[in-house]
Amino acid sequence: MEIIEIIGAVVTLIGSVFILLGSIGLVRMPDFYNRIQTGTKASTLGTMLSVLGIGIIHLDWIGKIVILILFVLMTNPISSHVIARAAHNIKVKQSSRTIVDKLEEETK
Numbered sequence: 001m002e003i004i005e006i007i008g009a010v011v012t013l014i015g016s017v018f019i020l021l022g023s024i025g026l027v028r029m030p031d032f033y034n035r036i037q038t039g040t041k042a043s044t045l046g047t048m049l050s051v052l053g054i055g056i057i058h059l060d061w062i063g064k065i066v067i068l069i070l071f072v073l074m075t076n077p078i079s080s081h082v083i084a085r086a087a088h089n090i091k092v093k094q095s096s097r098t099i100v101d102k103l104e105e106e107t108k
Contacts, residue, residue: 031098048072
């Protein structure tokens with residue numbers, strides 16, 4: 001195994017660990033808003049690292065991999081933001097531990 005393949009495998013493994021930690025966070029968070037925030041951060045970084053690791057292993061794919069990473073970087077946070085805002089608009093219940101609701105303050 002060449003050193004570049006080892007580096008690619010390690011980067012892919014780190015991405016997989018981020019995705020695993022995000023899935024654990026989905027179980028541990030108290031409400032929808034915290035879960036979507038945890039899932040978005042972990043899945044964005046985890047997906048980008050996993051795909052980058054594959055790109056390191058297969059250098060001839062790197063152009064497509066960069067485009068894919070940019071797509072994930074732009075769409076994942078935006079779609080999660082839209083889903084969270086829609087949930088807030090239909091009054092999805094927040095955790096009792098939530099102290100500040102900036103969206104509620106904006107509408108007053």
